[in-house]
Amino acid sequence: MNAMELIALTPxxxxxxxxxxxxxxxxxxxxxxxxxTGGIIVALAAAGAALLIQPPVAEIAGMFGSGxxxxxxxxxxxxxxxxxxxxxxxxxxxxxxxxxxxxSLVLFxxxxxxxxxxxxSLVGIFLGLEAFTLSFYILIAINRHCDFSAEAGxxxxxxxxxxxxxxAFGIGLLYACSGSFHLPEALHGLxxxxxxxxWGLLGWGMLLVAIGFKISLVPFHLWTxxxxxxxxxxxxxxxxxxxxxxxxxxxxxxFASGPSGWGxxxxxxxxxxxxxxxxxxxxxLMQTHIKRLLAYSSVVHMGTLLVGxxxxxxxxxxxxxxxxxxxxxxxxxxxxxxxxxxxxGDEPGALADWRGLGYRYPVRGGVLTVLLLSLAGMPxxxxxxxxxxxxxxxxxxxLLSLALLGILxxxxxxxxxxKVILTLFTPNEAVAERHSGTGLEHTVLAICVTGVLLFxxxxxxxxxxxxxxxx
Amino acid sequence: MTLTAxxxxxxxxxxxxxxxxxxxxxxxxxxxxxxxxxxLALVTTGLxxxxxxxxxxxxxxxxxxxxxxxxxxxxxxxGIRYSLGMDGISLVMVLLTSFLLVIAAxxxxxxxxxAPQFLGLLLLLETGLLxxxxxxxxxxxxxxxxxxLIPLFIMIGLWGGEQRRQAAIKFFLYALAGSLxxxxxxxxxxxxxxxxxxxxxxxxxxxVNTELSxxxxxxxxxxxxxxxxxxTPLVPFHTWLPDAHAESPESGVVDLTGLLIKTGxxxxxxxxxxxxxxxxxxxxxxxxVLALVSLFHAAWGAYRQQDIKRLFAYSSIxxxxxxxxxLAAWQVTALEGSILLMLTNAVATGALFLLVAMIRQRTxxxxxxxxSGLWGQAPNLSALFLLFALSSLGLPGLANFAGEILVLIxxxxxxxxxASLAMVAVVFAAAYILRLVQKVIWGPDCGARLLHDLTPxxxxxxxxxxxxxxxxxxxxxxxxTPLHEPVQLLLxxxx
Numbered sequence: 001m002n003a004m005e006l007i008a009l010t011p012x013x014x015x016x017x018x019x020x021x022x023x024x025x026x027x028x029x030x031x032x033x034x035x036x037t038g039g040i041i042v043a044l045a046a047a048g049a050a051l052l053i054q055p056p057v058a059e060i061a062g063m064f065g066s067g068x069x070x071x072x073x074x075x076x077x078x079x080x081x082x083x084x085x086x087x088x089x090x091x092x093x094x095x096x097x098x099x100x101x102x103x104s105l106v107l108f109x110x111x112x113x114x115x116x117x118x119x120x121s122l123v124g125i126f127l128g129l130e131a132f133t134l135s136f137y138i139l140i141a142i143n144r145h146c147d148f149s150a151e152a153g154x155x156x157x158x159x160x161x162x163x164x165x166x167x168a169f170g171i172g173l174l175y176a177c178s179g180s181f182h183l184p185e186a187l188h189g190l191x192x193x194x195x196x197x198x199w200g201l202l203g204w205g206m207l208l209v210a211i212g213f214k215i216s217l218v219p220f221h222l223w224t225x226x227x228x229x230x231x232x233x234x235x236x237x238x239x240x241x242x243x244x245x246x247x248x249x250x251x252x253x254x255f256a257s258g259p260s261g262w263g264x265x266x267x268x269x270x271x272x273x274x275x276x277x278x279x280x281x282x283x284x285l286m287q288t289h290i291k292r293l294l295a296y297s298s299v300v301h302m303g304t305l306l307v308g309x310x311x312x313x314x315x316x317x318x319x320x321x322x323x324x325x326x327x328x329x330x331x332x333x334x335x336x337x338x339x340x341x342x343x344x345g346d347e348p349g350a351l352a353d354w355r356g357l358g359y360r361y362p363v364r365g366g367v368l369t370v371l372l373l374s375l376a377g378m379p380x381x382x383x384x385x386x387x388x389x390x391x392x393x394x395x396x397x398x399l400l401s402l403a404l405l406g407i408l409x410x411x412x413x414x415x416x417x418x419k420v421i422l423t424l425f426t427p428n429e430a431v432a433e434r435h436s437g438t439g440l441e442h443t444v445l446a447i448c449v450t451g452v453l454l455f456x457x458x459x460x461x462x463x464x465x466x467x468x469x470x471x
Numbered sequence: 472m473t474l475t476a477x478x479x480x481x482x483x484x485x486x487x488x489x490x491x492x493x494x495x496x497x498x499x500x501x502x503x504x505x506x507x508x509x510x511l512a513l514v515t516t517g518l519x520x521x522x523x524x525x526x527x528x529x530x531x532x533x534x535x536x537x538x539x540x541x542x543x544x545x546x547x548x549x550g551i552r553y554s555l556g557m558d559g560i561s562l563v564m565v566l567l568t569s570f571l572l573v574i575a576a577x578x579x580x581x582x583x584x585x586a587p588q589f590l591g592l593l594l595l596l597e598t599g600l601l602x603x604x605x606x607x608x609x610x611x612x613x614x615x616x617x618x619x620l621i622p623l624f625i626m627i628g629l630w631g632g633e634q635r636r637q638a639a640i641k642f643f644l645y646a647l648a649g650s651l652x653x654x655x656x657x658x659x660x661x662x663x664x665x666x667x668x669x670x671x672x673x674x675x676x677x678x679v680n681t682e683l684s685x686x687x688x689x690x691x692x693x694x695x696x697x698x699x700x701x702x703t704p705l706v707p708f709h710t711w712l713p714d715a716h717a718e719s720p721e722s723g724v725v726d727l728t729g730l731l732i733k734t735g736x737x738x739x740x741x742x743x744x745x746x747x748x749x750x751x752x753x754x755x756x757x758x759x760v761l762a763l764v765s766l767f768h769a770a771w772g773a774y775r776q777q778d779i780k781r782l783f784a785y786s787s788i789x790x791x792x793x794x795x796x797x798l799a800a801w802q803v804t805a806l807e808g809s810i811l812l813m814l815t816n817a818v819a820t821g822a823l824f825l826l827v828a829m830i831r832q833r834t835x836x837x838x839x840x841x842x843s844g845l846w847g848q849a850p851n852l853s854a855l856f857l858l859f860a861l862s863s864l865g866l867p868g869l870a871n872f873a874g875e876i877l878v879l880i881x882x883x884x885x886x887x888x889x890a891s892l893a894m895v896a897v898v899f900a901a902a903y904i905l906r907l908v909q910k911v912i913w914g915p916d917c918g919a920r921l922l923h924d925l926t927p928x929x930x931x932x933x934x935x936x937x938x939x940x941x942x943x944x945x946x947x948x949x950x951x952t953p954l955h956e957p958v959q960l961l962l963x964x965x966x
Binding site for chain 2: 359362366373378379380384385388389391392395396400403404407410411414415418419421422425426427459460463464467
């Protein structure tokens with residue numbers, strides 16, 4: 001690794017070094033606010049570095065890209081980490097969680113996401129994925145006073161370990177038959193055919209299983225609702241957006257860079273997409289806990305994203321990136337809203353707790369309505385443009401049946417989002433007092449809702465950007 | 472001179488859409504304890520209505536093509552434009568909608584619970600409705616089509632009757648199923664057009680020129696028509712309406728669903744028919760038959776209802792049957808009659824809806840079995856009820872008659888059998904309306920409690936509607952003139 005590569009790696013270096021420093025400082029100084037503020041500054045500095053530093057090399061150590069696509073997602077995950085940290089301050093304070101550890105773990109997770117989104121080799125994918133998964137093992141179970149949190153942590157650990165196993169074995173098989181970790185070559189090995197081709201395919205299949213676990217594609221989704229319900233809400237807001245979004249971004253990068261040798265995989269992906277959308281939507285219908293509901297909603301969204309990938313066209317991938325970004329903003333906002341209502345760990349979970357909250361806290365009620373409508377895909381929010389782009393690409397790629405099934409799933413999805421909105425505004429005299437939210441939390445919400453509306457009304461901003469960065 | 476220049480340069484259409492939107496935001500922020508939001512809503516709807524009247528006066532002579540147009544690039548990636556246009560048909564629809572929303576804002580005066588939210592949603596609904604009548608870009612149209620659903624959903628779901636939640640969700644999912652089918656169809660059409668001409672656009676005026684095979688046309692037509700038929704609603708897609716109607720907000724806001732169903736018919740006239748002429752040609756006979764089925768089925772349904780709101784819901788479906796019959800006849804007189812009937816039906820049913828709310832406020836019920844002999848205690852209210860009911864029945868000299876007779880005459884020229892059958896249905900309408908009037912107004916005086924007659928505010932709401940009903944019945948020509956050339960244009964465009 002030479003100096004040039006180090007310059008290209010600056011944003012990630014800022015994140016890791018900052019995280020390490022905060023971890024050390026946190027051992028002696030326990031004050032929450034300086035530590036978390038430090039974390040936010042580190043994340044913003046990394047975002048700034050990703051934005052401003054022109055990388056002198058195209059690839060780092062043959063594992064990570066440093067092109068505009070990688071920079072965009074590095075920036076995006078760093079910003080998300082900053083928002084998540086802003087959201088966590090009160091939680092850390094109330095639950096007396098060691099602030100240094102928490103902050104540094106969030107930053108490490110963001111590092112992993114940034115690396116994963118820019119991975120150009122199988123090793124890069126593995127490293128990035130493991131980096132943030134390890135952080136999440138701890139983060140999910142970080143609240144030791146809460147049994148649910150521990151249960152969620154254990155579930156995530158077991159599922160994560162299985163996924164890691166699949167991934168390592170898959171990568172091994174791919175390496176064995178292509179002789180390269182570097183993605184284009186590894187994909188090429190798949191295409192040429194020959195004696196080892198079946199093993200290559202098996203390798204890709206195993207890799208897909210691991211990815212399926214991470215972004216909870218049906219039938220690998222079962223951990224999602226339990227973990228979302230049990231884990232601390234600020235952590236979930238990062239888990240739902242960053243960890244899924246980074247894997248999705250890597251997947252999009254994979255489709256964008258590799259030759260279109262996915263012929264044998266498409267039928268498998270097709271089935272996964274349909275199952276994920278429909279099963280996710282139907283399961284969500286039956287949920288009565290807001291976090292479980294949002295968990296299934298994220299399942300449906302990842303299914304819809306697969307539709308964009310299956311188009312195997314530039315339009316489809318552009319739509320995919322747009323979809324990921326918009327989903328992350330809306331999802332982060334929704335969990336931020338739940339976190340802002342929580343008071344000493346007591347947060348509205350069951351739908352019954354939400355009855356009448358929209359009148360009690362009208363601004364946040366309105367914000368949640370907008371965010372949910374975006375998740376549902378209602379104009380004029382960004383969610384609509386995202387769905388529009390995906391379905392547009394699907395029809396263009398002659399995937400009409402997939403588009404129709406997607407439409408069916410989004411119809412079912414509407415039913416459960418509407419249920420929440422109605423509950424929120426159902427008159428209820430006995431509505432419980434909730435936390436009024438700190439200024440920082442309101443800022444996070446304002447950022448998310450602005451993003452959702454801005455990209456809904458002027459989607460051209462984001463589309464143009466994506467058009468420029470997509471490899 | 473300068474005034475004329477100023478007038479022609481004002482972005483009137485954008486103003487029509489933006490005013491209610493701004494009003495909606497201001498309303499939502501208003502103090503819930505005061506009546507600020509009521510005043511704001513009244514002023515906003517009043518301004519919009521004033522603009523609509525102004526435009527109507529200026530452009531009442533009609534003319535083919537667009538009377539007013541606005542166009543700007545919006546989402547260049549997909550060739551989506553912010554393109555608005557107003558022809559004679561939209562002019563009349565805009566006038567009607569803005570008028571009924573003033574009435575709605577007046578009628579919402581007694582709403583105290585969460586009034587800012589309610590009135591804000593009402594204004595948002597106005598933006599959606601007007602947008603549908605003005606959009607020329609199909610994505611823009613779709614946007615307004617969807618935006619309109621949210622306020623209605625929330626209004627029914629929160630301020631509605633006892634079964635409001637189910638009714639609201641049923642309404643929304645029905646409507647959404649249609650619109651999503653339309654979304655797929657419009658993207659497909661866009662891609663087909665783009666592949667043919669290299670010009671990827673959602674502009675209605677461009678998409679009309681797409682060359683399609685009959686099979687393609689039929690599929691795409693089906694996608695669009697599903698959305699419109701559900702919203703209209705045409706039997707067999709009508710089952711959401713009685714529930715939504717019966718659960719509409721109690722406070723007596725104008726028949727919102729009545730306004731909504733006009734958008735479905737407008738969609739057919741503005742989008743589905745011109746885009747797919749060959750498919751339209753094939754499907755018109757089927758549409759005619761379904762219209763007749765609607766007409767009879769709903770009339771029979773109305774006859775059996777005990778709940779007055781449900782009765783009006785069915786009577787709306789029945790009227791829509793007649794309107795669609797006029798479209799299916801595909802003839803100038805019938806089409807003009809259909810559009811006129813859309814107006815008159817919205818006015819008459821809207822007024823009846825308000826009256827039912829007033830009756831319910833006084834008696835606490837709107838079940839037929841529990842009401843009788845209102846005339847004795849509230850003669851003015853009963854007289855107006857009678858007036859609007861008779862108009863709804865199609866009494867000559869009142870609003871609905873003008874539209875009905877035009878539809879029947881026109882239909883008779885192309886399809887005498889349909890017209891004869893439709894005549895019979897008019898008798899059915901007489902049956903359920905007279906039964907209603909007889910039970911509610913006459914009969915033994917049921918009221919142990921003393922009912923007060925119309926208050927000044929209620930007079931203020933009902934009087935304009937009553938005047939309009941008589942005006943439309945006696946002299947509908949001013950409203951027909953702007954329709955003439957767009958209708959000719961529509962008919963001329965097809966084989």
